Amino acid sequence: MAIPLRLLLIEDSEDDALLVTHELQRHGYELVYERVESYAATNDALDRSGWDLIISDYSMPQFSGLAALALVQAKGLDVPFILMSGTIGEEIAVEAMKAGAHDYIMKNSMTRLPQAIDRELREAKMRQDRRQAQEIIDYMAYHDPLTALPNRALLHEQLQQAIKLAQREHKTVALLLLDLDRFKEINDTLGHARGDAVLQQVGHRLKEALRESDMVARLGGDEFAIMLPLSSPDHAHIVARKVLSALEAPFIMEKLPIMVEASIGIALHPDHGDTVEELIQRSDIAMYIAKRHKSGFVLYEPALDQHSPRHLTLMAELRQAIDQRQLRLYYQPKVDLKTGRMTGVEGLLRWQHAEHGFIPPDQFIAPAEQTGLIFPLTRFVLEEATQQCRAWRQGGLNICTSINLSARNLQDPTLPRQVAELVAARGLEPCGLELELTESAIMMNPARALEVLTQLHEMGVLLTIDDFGIGYSSLAYLQRLPISTIKIDKSFVLNMVSNDNDRVIVRSTIDLGHNLGLKVVAEGVENQVIWEELIAFDCDLAQGYYISRPMPAADLPAWLSQSPWGAGLPAAS
Numbered sequence: 212m213a214i215p216l217r218l219l220l221i222e223d224s225e226d227d228a229l230l231v232t233h234e235l236q237r238h239g240y241e242l243v244y245e246r247v248e249s250y251a252a253t254n255d256a257l258d259r260s261g262w263d264l265i266i267s268d269y270s271m272p273q274f275s276g277l278a279a280l281a282l283v284q285a286k287g288l289d290v291p292f293i294l295m296s297g298t299i300g301e302e303i304a305v306e307a308m309k310a311g312a313h314d315y316i317m318k319n320s321m322t323r324l325p326q327a328i329d330r331e332l333r334e335a336k337m338r339q340d341r342r343q344a345q346e347i348i349d350y351m352a353y354h355d356p357l358t359a360l361p362n363r364a365l366l367h368e369q370l371q372q373a374i375k376l377a378q379r380e381h382k383t384v385a386l387l388l389l390d391l392d393r394f395k396e397i398n399d400t401l402g403h404a405r406g407d408a409v410l411q412q413v414g415h416r417l418k419e420a421l422r423e424s425d426m427v428a429r430l431g432g433d434e435f436a437i438m439l440p441l442s443s444p445d446h447a448h449i450v451a452r453k454v455l456s457a458l459e460a461p462f463i464m465e466k467l468p469i470m471v472e473a474s475i476g477i478a479l480h481p482d483h484g485d486t487v488e489e490l491i492q493r494s495d496i497a498m499y500i501a502k503r504h505k506s507g508f509v510l511y512e513p514a515l516d517q518h519s520p521r522h523l524t525l526m527a528e529l530r531q532a533i534d535q536r537q538l539r540l541y542y543q544p545k546v547d548l549k550t551g552r553m554t555g556v557e558g559l560l561r562w563q564h565a566e567h568g569f570i571p572p573d574q575f576i577a578p579a580e581q582t583g584l585i586f587p588l589t590r591f592v593l594e595e596a597t598q599q600c601r602a603w604r605q606g607g608l609n610i611c612t613s614i615n616l617s618a619r620n621l622q623d624p625t626l627p628r629q630v631a632e633l634v635a636a637r638g639l640e641p642c643g644l645e646l647e648l649t650e651s652a653i654m655m656n657p658a659r660a661l662e663v664l665t666q667l668h669e670m671g672v673l674l675t676i677d678d679f680g681i682g683y684s685s686l687a688y689l690q691r692l693p694i695s696t697i698k699i700d701k702s703f704v705l706n707m708v709s710n711d712n713d714r715v716i717v718r719s720t721i722d723l724g725h726n727l728g729l730k731v732v733a734e735g736v737e738n739q740v741i742w743e744e745l746i747a748f749d750c751d752l753a754q755g756y757y758i759s760r761p762m763p764a765a766d767l768p769a770w771l772s773q774s775p776w777g778a779g780l781p782a783a784s
């Protein structure tokens with residue numbers, strides 16, 4: 212049976228070409244071939260793709276086999292390339308193979324040619340199959356099989372890129388989250404197959420209504436997302452209206468008109484978030500409000516947060532997590548920059564949610580403040596931290612444990628009494644406990660805060676201003692506070708090596724603190740260069756990933772025994 216083969220023969224000798232084609236025809240190949248012998252002719256021939264195989268002479272008067280190979284590679288073609296020569300020596304052959312030729316053949320042993328070709332064609336076919344399979348896998352990873360629209364993963368990637376671009380160019384990105392109303396009814400009454408057909412048509416109409424540069428994705432179920440790069444806020448409103456009107460005409464299912472309505476939530480970058488997660492979450496909140504008020508579309512605003520179902524369930528779950536003591540405190544060491552020894556730890560909350568996995572404190576602390584849950588939460592943290600601190604001290608590890616307070620804790624007149632009782636109950640010296648608070652928390656109600664802080668200070672508890680530098684930094688006010696330490700915000704420390712401005716801020720904050728008789732901590736110490744610069748600036752304490760990430764209390768003994776910062780300290784449990 213004849214096997215069709217499209218062969219490009221780069222060969223100056225008509226006779227040698229005949230030899231090759233004869234050999235291949237004898238072997239059962241049905242040849243379509245072309246002979247060329249110059250760069251220009253090869254270039255042209257390669258552009259008329261479709262070659263199964265290239266055989267090239269090693270040296271020709273006008274051209275060379277290796278130059279032909281380079282040309283094939285430059286064009287990104289994956290076609291088996293066999294070099295052929297009458298004079299080829301071992302060295303040249305090796306060189307050719309290294310350059311990427313698939314095989315080489317001596318003109319005087321032409322009988323080897325058919326096997327070589329069989330093998331190379333087989334392998335080329337395998338490479339092609341693999342490439343196609345990979346393309347299908349890639350496509351499936353990024354597209355929704357039902358509507359062929361981009362899926363959540365692709366939206367995620369593109370949105371991330373759009374945010375980056377918008378940041379560089381100071382533009383806006385809008386994310387519209389669209390959810391069909393009462394789609395479950397359609398599914399239940401018409402059946403899933405027709406429900407799917409409606410979803411396909413919705414996807415189609417959305418695409419039709421939008422521009423090429425806008426992206427429509429299906430996130431799953433009856434939820435779609437639209438990304439509008441570089442649009443102005445007003446533009447997002449116009450698009451939302453356009454999308455809703457595109458869905459107004461009934462969908463015809465087996466001659467039956469079906470009405471589909473939708474609700475849209477809109478979130479904008481930079482106004483409402485800088486990350487994909489934030490934009491999705493906020494547009495989801497706005498969408499929920501649009502649905503509840505049957506208002507078509509709603510633009511996100513922070514005041515909506517409190518009514519979002521996510522917020523409400525999260526807070527109900529947090530309440531439960533506190534009661535059932537599912538929250539944990541992790542501890543991050545603070546190290547004295549002069550002695551190189553750990554002197555204390557900061558307790559940081561960790562919530563491992565059964566369903567959503569790890570939830571960072573930044574996501575639940577602020578809502579806990581709004582709902583008042585911050586009070587039992589801080590109580591939990593205080594109980595845990597004082598108990599742990601006592602355990603360390605009993606084991607001979609005389610370190611100071613600090614915890615974070617929120618703005619509302621500073622307005623809580625019962626806080627000093629709670630702290631006093633706990634410290635006494637644990638038999639702790641008050642100076643074993645340190646409280647971190649931000650300037651902005653104090654500024655919410657300075658008079659009240661000063662009262663609470665003064666009581667705590669008089670008990671002997673140490674007070675630290677956290678995130679220093681991003682707040683009001685009112686020097687005069689700072690002087691009136693009974694604090695012992697300021698902690699320079701990590702945003703300055705992280706970039707102090709590369710950013711002159713940040714370095715100046717870090718350096719002058721250290722000087723300022725020392726002039727006021729305060730200790731200065733730098734947080735966000737991520738590498739040795741920062742560490743050494745802080746020593747040069749005479750900073751007192753350092754905290755950051757360079758030293759350690761926050762860890763469970765149970766991991767501290769092992770960490771102490773193997774890290775340079777634990778040398779000489781008892782590895783107490």
Ligand code: C2E
Pocket residue numbers: 543558559560571572573576592614615616617647677678701734735736737754755756757761
């Ligand atoms: P914070 O008090 O400024 O805590 C420092 C944050 O920086 C922690 O994040 C810590 O893990 C992170 N961090 C430490 N070293 C490095 C570093 O070298 N590089 C970088 N990039 N980051 C570093 P975390 O644990 O996510 O806490 C975030 C914020 O949540 C805290 O900021 C604090 O404001 C709040 N928080 C955490 N636990 C509590 C708590 O028990 N009560 C209250 N009220 N707030 C808490």
Ligand code: CA
Pocket residue numbers: 557615647677
């Ligand atoms: Ca802190």
Ligand code: CA
Pocket residue numbers: 677678698700701734
């Ligand atoms: Ca901080």
